[in-house]
Amino acid sequence: MESGDVIELGFFNRATIYRLKSQLNRPNTRSEWLCETGKEWEGTRIIFQLEPAASGTLLRFSHAGWKADTDYFVSCNTTWGELMFRLKSVAEGKGSGPLFLPGSMAY
Secondary structure, rough: OOOOOOEEEOOOOOOEEEEEEEEEOOOOEEEEEEEHHHHHHHHOEEEEEEEEOOOOEEEEOOOOOOOOOOOHHHHHHHHHHHHHHHHHHHHHHHHHOOOOOOOOEOO
């Protein structure tokens, strides 16, 4: 991906769509995305930072720049945390388990 590329994340059968624009792409080290849509996501940044670690690679993830600590913020924070644990499980060769209830997310 190049800086300026755009992706969309669709949730709940695409009833909710977040448009993300690439702000920085350093392959194998860092990727930053600006959220351009979404009542509470707009203006936030999603950041993936990869660092060498003794046992492989460390992923540091952040969804930063929230305007307020609302109930929605808490829900998103919890969901991202669960997804990071599932990503870790898959990276370690274990199963991912179900991500969400059927029909709740579009991939």
